Every structure is written in C-alpha cells, then in structure tokens.
Amino acid sequence: MTGGRVAVVRGCLDELGSAVVRRFAADGTALVLAGGVDDRSGLADLAAAAATVVEVVTGDLDDPATARRAVDTARERLGRLDHLVDLTVASTVDHRGDAPPVPALDAARAALLPARRAYFFASAAARGLRAGGSIVVSLPPSTFASAPASAAVHGAMTMLVRSFALELAPYRVRVNGVLPGLIETRLVEAWPDDEPSGATAVPLGRAGRPDEVAEAIAFLLGEDASFMTGSILPVDGGLTATAPTSRRPAGPGADTRSDHQTSTRRPQPTRST
Amino acid sequence: MAAPWSFDGRVAVVSGASGGMGEAIARRLAADGARLVLMAADGDAQALEAIGDDLQADGHEVRLALGDIADPATSRAAVHAAMEGFGRLDYVVNNAGIYPERPLLDETAEFYDRIFAINVLGLQSLCRAAVPLMTAPGGAITCTASTCSLRAIERYAAYNMSKGAVLQFARELAVQLAPRGIRVNIVAPGVISAPATDEWTRDASVWSKQRSRIPMDRIGRPTEVAAVTSFLLSDRASYVAGATVMVDGGESSGWRDSDWSVVPQGDPAPRLRSVGGVA
Numbered sequence: 001m002t003g004g005r006v007a008v009v010r011g012c013l014d015e016l017g018s019a020v021v022r023r024f025a026a027d028g029t030a031l032v033l034a035g036g037v038d039d040r041s042g043l044a045d046l047a048a049a050a051a052t053v054v055e056v057v058t059g060d061l062d063d064p065a066t067a068r069r070a071v072d073t074a075r076e077r078l079g080r081l082d083h084l085v086d087l088t089v090a091s092t093v094d095h096r097g098d099a100p101p102v103p104a105l106d107a108a109r110a111a112l113l114p115a116r117r118a119y120f121f122a123s124a125a126a127r128g129l130r131a132g133g134s135i136v137v138s139l140p141p142s143t144f145a146s147a148p149a150s151a152a153v154h155g156a157m158t159m160l161v162r163s164f165a166l167e168l169a170p171y172r173v174r175v176n177g178v179l180p181g182l183i184e185t186r187l188v189e190a191w192p193d194d195e196p197s198g199a200t201a202v203p204l205g206r207a208g209r210p211d212e213v214a215e216a217i218a219f220l221l222g223e224d225a226s227f228m229t230g231s232i233l234p235v236d237g238g239l240t241a242t243a244p245t246s247r248r249p250a251g252p253g254a255d256t257r258s259d260h261q262t263s264t265r266r267p268q269p270t271r272s273t
Numbered sequence: 274m275a276a277p278w279s280f281d282g283r284v285a286v287v288s289g290a291s292g293g294m295g296e297a298i299a300r301r302l303a304a305d306g307a308r309l310v311l312m313a314a315d316g317d318a319q320a321l322e323a324i325g326d327d328l329q330a331d332g333h334e335v336r337l338a339l340g341d342i343a344d345p346a347t348s349r350a351a352v353h354a355a356m357e358g359f360g361r362l363d364y365v366v367n368n369a370g371i372y373p374e375r376p377l378l379d380e381t382a383e384f385y386d387r388i389f390a391i392n393v394l395g396l397q398s399l400c401r402a403a404v405p406l407m408t409a410p411g412g413a414i415t416c417t418a419s420t421c422s423l424r425a426i427e428r429y430a431a432y433n434m435s436k437g438a439v440l441q442f443a444r445e446l447a448v449q450l451a452p453r454g455i456r457v458n459i460v461a462p463g464v465i466s467a468p469a470t471d472e473w474t475r476d477a478s479v480w481s482k483q484r485s486r487i488p489m490d491r492i493g494r495p496t497e498v499a500a501v502t503s504f505l506l507s508d509r510a511s512y513v514a515g516a517t518v519m520v521d522g523g524e525s526s527g528w529r530d531s532d533w534s535v536v537p538q539g540d541p542a543p544r545l546r547s548v549g550g551v552a
Contacts, residue, residue: 064382101449102401105345108394115434119385126378148445152393155422155441156434163430167377230425 006078007221008070010034010061010121011087013042015185016138019210020085023218025052030078034070034121036061053078062113067120071128083221084125086137088118088157103149111149114140115156122164126173134174136220137161138213139232141179158232165230174229176220181236182207203238278507279306283408284359285506286310286351288342288399289369291317293467294417296324297495298366301503308334310355312347312369312399315339334359342369342395343387348402356406363408364506367396367416367443370435377430385431392435393442400446410454413506416443417498418461420521440517447515456514458505463521465493485529489522 007029012021024031030053033043040058047054057073059066074081103111118137125135139161142154157177165175182199184207199207216235219225234240285302289295291313299311309328313321318339325335336354340347355362370392375384396416403414421433422440440459447457464470464483470492473479484490501520504510519525 100401101404101446102397104401105394105398108397108401112389112393112438115438116385116389119431119434120382123377123380142441142444148442148449149397151445152397152438152442155437155439156393157437158441159422159425159433159437160430162425163433164377166425167427167430 005029005082007083008032009085015210019214023214064120067124071124084135177232179234181239283363285364287366288312291321294495295368297499301499303333343390345398348399352402365414412455414457459517463524487522
C-alpha cells in the first residue's frame with residue numbers, strides 16, 4: 001500500500017477493521033468504507049477519526065447494487081480503485097449444545113450470506129479495479145465454529161479466492177486470502193484462558209493483535225506480494241499448523257445416540273457482515 | 274461388478290439419480306443389495322422412471338421421489354418414502370448438483386443463487402431431513418464434491434465456490450455426526466464421462482489440451498465414482514469419516530506437461546538409454 005492509492009474496505013467495524021484503516025491511512029491510501037445500513041454511524045465515526053480521505057457507502061449488503069455503488073464511489077469520487085479488502089466473518093448460528101447439526105433452510109441461507117456478500121464485493125471490484133490492482137478477503141476458520149453451515153462459508157471463500165485469482169489473472173489483478181486465528185478483540189476477551197481453543201492452544205502462546213493481521217493484509221495487497229495470487233495466508237500463531245487439543249470437555253459423550261452434539265460450546269463470536 | 278459385501282436390504286436415498294454419476298451410484302448400490310429411494314428433478318422424471326423400472330425388473334426394491342431439491346419439501350418426501358416404504362434409512366448419497374458455465378464477469382446474483390440453492394442448500398436440506406431418522410450407529414452419508422472444491426477452473430467461479438462450501442460443510446458435518454456413529458465422507462470426482470465431457474474426447478484439438486491435466490490420460494467412468502461411493506458407505510470403510518476421496522485420475526495431484534502425440538508410451542528404458550541413464 002503506497003500513497004495515492006484508493007481502496008474499498010468492507011466489514012471494518014471491529015478492531016481488525018480499525019487496524020486495517022490505520023494501516024491504510026499510514027500509507028496515505030484514500031478509502032471507501034462500506035457497510036450495512038446499520039453501520040452508517042459507526043463508519044462515520046471511523047471516517048472522522050481516520051487520518052486519510054474517506055468516503056462512506058452503506059446499503060443493503062444482500063443487494064449487489066451496494067457493492068457496485070462502493071466501487072463507483074471510489075472511481076468517481078476518489079478517481080481510481082486499487083484494492084478491495086473484504087473482512088468477512090461468518091456468523092456462527094448453531095453453537096448451542098442442543099442445536100441440530102443442520103439448520104433449517106432460512107438459517108442455512110443466512111449462514112451463507114457472508115460468502116454471498118463477499119462475492120458481490122469481489123465481483124464489483126473485478127469490474128472496477130485498475131489493472132495491477134489486488135483483492136484480499138479474510139476467511140472465517142473452517143472448523144473452529146463447529147457449525148457445518150458456517151464451515152461452508154470457509155469453503156466458499158477459499159474457492160472465491162482461487163476462482164477470482166484464476167479468472168482475474170489476465171487483468172493482472174491478484175486475489176489472496178488471509179486466515180486470522182485467535183485475535184484480540186472485544187469478542188475474545190470474554191473467553192477463559194483455559195478454554196481448549198483459547199490462547200493456550202496457540203503455539204505462540206498468545207492471541208494475535210489486530211495490527212498483525214492488518215500488516216499481513218497490507219503485504220498481500222502490495223508489490224512485495226507481486227507473484228502471489230490465489231494464496232491463503234494463515235495469521236494465527238501456528239494454530240492451523242497443529243491439531244486442536246480436545247475440543248470436548250470431559251464428561252458427556254458416553255451416550256451419544258440421542259444427542260445431536262456431545263459438547264456444550266463456548267460463546268462464539270458473531271457478526272453479521 | 275458385484276461387491277464382496279452386501280448392503281443386505283439396507284436403505285439408501287440417492288439424489289440426482291436420473292443420469293450420469295447418480296444413475297451409476299443407484300445401479301451399483303442396488304447391485305450391492307441396497308433398497309433405494311431415487312431422487313431427481315421433475316424435468317428428469319422420464320429418465321428416473323426408466324431407471325426405476327429397469328432396476329425393479331431386475332428384482333430390486335426402488336421408490337422414486339421427484340421434485341426440486343432446492344425445496345426442502347422434496348427431501349422430506351424422499352426421506353418419508355424411505356421410512357414409509359422400507360421402514361428404515363441407512364445411507365444418503367448427496368449427488369444432485371448443477372454446473373452451469375459462465376465467465377466470471379458475466380455472472381449475476383441470480384446465477385450464483387441458483388447454483389447455491391441446489392448444490393449447497395439442497396444438499397443441506399436432504400441432510401437435515403435424513404439425519405434424525407437415519408440408522409445410528411451404522412448410517413453413512415456421502416457428499417459429491419468436486420476437484421473444483423479445491424482447485425478452481427475457469428468460467429465456473431460460483432460453481433467452484435459452491436463445491437468449496439460442500440466440502441467444508443461435509444467435513445464439519447462428519448465431525449458433528451461421528452459421535453452418533455454416522456459417518457460422512459466426501460467424493461470428489463474429476464472429469465467424468467457425460468455428454469459434455471464426451472465431446473472433449475471426440476474433438477482431437479480439445480482433447481489434446483485437456484488430457485495433459487489428467488495423468489491417467491482418460492476421463493473417468495460414472496461407475497468408477499459409484500464404486501468409491503459404495504465403498505465409503507459400506508462397513509468396509511468403518512473408520513473413514515470426514516475423508517475427501519478424489520476420483521480424478523490423478524488430476525488434483527499434478528499434470529503432465531506433454532505433447533501426447535510425441536510422448537513415448539510403455540517401457541521407459543529406451544529413453545533412459547538415449548540420455549545416458551541406466552539401461
């Protein structure tokens with residue numbers, strides 16, 4: 001990321017999003033911050049505090065027109081579009097111990113919306129990026145959520161990265177993914193340290209900082225990663241390099257035939273974007 | 274070829290059974306001793322009925338369930354047919370899927386939604402309807418994914434995403450259902466014989482390009498996908514859960530960068546000699 005460039009960032013209303021905005025601002029990159037209708041005031045606050053030129057675009061994220069409007073805003077108001085950063089996080093819909101393993105159609109469709117929204121933004125960016133531009137999407141974890149419908153988002157996003165990388169390569173547009181692990185946010189502060197998936201499960205022994213993920217995103221977007229496309233970069237302190245320690249608390253599980261799940265789940269981070 | 278084991282009257286629901294891999298799976302499971310509920314879209318009713326008649330003429334017990342798999346009622350009806358008709362449900366083969374081709378920049382929201390409605394949400398609806406009634410322990414599910422679950426092909430972006438979703442959904446479902454004794458596995462076919470792919474082999478200019486990405490130098494047969502599906506459902510795979518089995522002639526492992534018209538076939542020794550290697 002260098003000065004004079006323009007990026008669209010979606011899904012920036014959390015610590016990671018703030019870190020990405022700071023990282024862009026440090027390079028003098030102008031931004032279009034995109035979000036849902038309910039995100040307007042939060043994005044306005046973020047824009048006011050950002051040390052760079054910022055436009056805010058909000059709308060129905062389930063309508064591809066909102067993504068197109070964000071891209072048009074970059075091109076018309078800020079003159080160009082170099083990057084898209086899509087900070088997709090899957091909402092985890094059925095982590096309760098008594099939830100059925102497969103949700104009803106409406107819930108299953110809702111669980112897939114993060115991938116659909118990312119697809120809209122990537123598609124809009126594909127039509128509006130400069131040659132030589134780049135896209136980075138963040139992926140939700142594949143198994144951590146312990147909900148099949150949410151794991152599906154990880155799979156869809158994986159193939160979004162690879163499909164868009166393949167098909168936009170002739171335009172010299174690179175597409176990569178970042179796979180954050182346990183990152184310090186308000187959501188994870190509530191987790192007890194002795195939870196199997198808490199910080200003790202991370203080989204580096206701590207949660208990551210949002211700026212560490214933002215730095216990886218900046219790297220993938222920029223010229224240092226000029227031969228990287230279709231890659232998915234874990235930024236997780238080694239979490240994906242290892243098998244998780246026991247995900248089940250001791251005790252239940254002896255009689256498993258009548259239960260949908262054998263473990264109670266810790267509270268899960270949820271986010272609608 | 275009949276299997277050296279028998280499903281012994283256990284009951285399987287197979288979606289997308291009116292042709293191609295689904296038909297081959299249906300015929301294989303019947304030959305292996307399963308009783309079947311075969312599903313297909315309304316538009317494929319004639320083909321499905323012909324397969325059903327054919328199997329019944331051979332003495333197999335078959336029920337049919339027609340309808341759009343994007344509608345959960347279709348899956349509920351199929352599961353109902355198994356429970357009403359046979360009194361049990363042991364296996365589910367999630368094979369239904371569509372693979373429309375379109376350049377990325379021509380894709381639309383409607384295009385994406387239709388693919389996901391069938392390939393991802395339809396599959397989930399069948400699982401949701403079946404799982405509470407399935408034999409447990411001892412039941413098994415297969416989900417037909419694709420080499421495109423892992424590696425993209427051009428002009429199939431939304432399809433690739435849908436198959437990526439199927440793969441990860443099925444893996445997580447395997448984790449969820451394993452404690453109950455229901456195994457879930459993924460079959461990932463590569464290029465399998467169908468009207469569209471058969472065209473490739475007939476056109477020498479197309480095939481000379483396509484064949485280099487398939488180390489086995491041929492497209493696969495639907496029966497070869499059926500054989501793997503049957504194995505994964507059977508008790509011979511009793512400790513296999515959450516596995517992704519590629520049935521792709523080696524395609525996902527690498528490709529041969531060769532002009533096949535000049536590749537020496539057979540014994541490599543003459544080539545080794547010609548470059549001074551061991552004889």
